[in-house]
Amino acid sequence: MGKRLLYLIVTWMVTISILSCQQRENVQRTISVTILPQKFLAEQIAGDKFNVNCVVPANGNPEAYDPSPQQLAAVENSEAYLRVGMLGFEIAWMDKLSHNNPEMKIFDTSQGIDMIKSTHSHTHHDGVSHAMSVVDPHIWCSPKNARVMARNIYNALEEIDGTNREYYKARYERLVQRIDSVDSVMTQMLLPCEGTTFAIYHPSLSYFARDYNLQQLCIENMGKETSAFAMKSVVEQARDKEVEVVFVQSEFNPRQVYTFAQEIDARPIEINPLSYDWINEMLSISYAIAHRQQ
Numbered sequence: 001m002g003k004r005l006l007y008l009i010v011t012w013m014v015t016i017s018i019l020s021c022q023q024r025e026n027v028q029r030t031i032s033v034t035i036l037p038q039k040f041l042a043e044q045i046a047g048d049k050f051n052v053n054c055v056v057p058a059n060g061n062p063e064a065y066d067p068s069p070q071q072l073a074a075v076e077n078s079e080a081y082l083r084v085g086m087l088g089f090e091i092a093w094m095d096k097l098s099h100n101n102p103e104m105k106i107f108d109t110s111q112g113i114d115m116i117k118s119t120h121s122h123t124h125h126d127g128v129s130h131a132m133s134v135v136d137p138h139i140w141c142s143p144k145n146a147r148v149m150a151r152n153i154y155n156a157l158e159e160i161d162g163t164n165r166e167y168y169k170a171r172y173e174r175l176v177q178r179i180d181s182v183d184s185v186m187t188q189m190l191l192p193c194e195g196t197t198f199a200i201y202h203p204s205l206s207y208f209a210r211d212y213n214l215q216q217l218c219i220e221n222m223g224k225e226t227s228a229f230a231m232k233s234v235v236e237q238a239r240d241k242e243v244e245v246v247f248v249q250s251e252f253n254p255r256q257v258y259t260f261a262q263e264i265d266a267r268p269i270e271i272n273p274l275s276y277d278w279i280n281e282m283l284s285i286s287y288a289i290a291h292r293q294q
């Protein structure tokens with residue numbers, strides 16, 4: 001009797017430890033992304049199947065970012081890297097990351113998005129700033145693009161973990177519904193604002209402007225602080241376009257933006273296009289433009 005009880009207990013303990021091993025294994029599977037809005041999208045689809053490691057932390061600049069040794073190690077433990085597409089960090093580091101972890105699959109979440117060509121500046125990790133005509137990398141600041149990114153994230157997860165396809169599909173569909181409702185609220189809010197020009201330090205809202213028929217006036221000059229001379233011309237343009245909203249991004253030079261706002265007698269509004277809380281960020285940016293006269 002005692003022996004049988006002991007046998008039962010041992011069997012039970014072995015079963016439990018196998019189960020918890022499996023659970024732990026599940027939690028340990030990791031994918032990496034570059035920025036927090038992407039982490040948000042990826043987590044909605046991956047659920048508890050993957051840990052989503054985000055390389056650029058809050059307040060980091062994804063266009064000129066040097067990862068710490070811990071962050072490099074986290075990427076090395078990843079089964080896949082989901083790049084935004086053409087962010088400066090990704091251009092500078094992707095070869096090295098894939099060299100350090102040749103097994104890691106790399107997916108481009110911008111695939112299928114109609115990219116805007118612009119003069120965008122990147123400060124490379126060697127500290128050298130290059131201004132060149134490239135595609136605008138800020139694709140995540142528009143629900144229409146986020147829908148494509150979500151699709152690409154779903155496809156990536158299906159490819160690396162096909163056994164959980166149904167799980168990802170259900171979560172992906174729920175996410176698309178949420179993105180759709182954000183899009184329709186924004187459309188309603190911004191419809192009366194067609195053609196409105198807003199100002200922003202760094203041109204993070206090009207896709208947002210394109211998708212909702214707005215105009216973006218960028219204050220920075222090729223990734224650098226604007227000279228007094230160039231500022232004069234931006235102020236003139238802003239007056240001409242009757243700019244009422246000036247967006248301030250904390251990771252860029254706010255001092256110059258506040259001076260600019262004062263100059264044109266507009267309201268400076270702090271935003272964070274790199275926030276994890278992507279839905280609220282999209283809505284509050286739209287709200288600021290829709291209620292600009294209040």
Ligand SMILES: [Zn+2]
Pocket residue numbers: 063138202203204
């Ligand atoms: Zn940028």
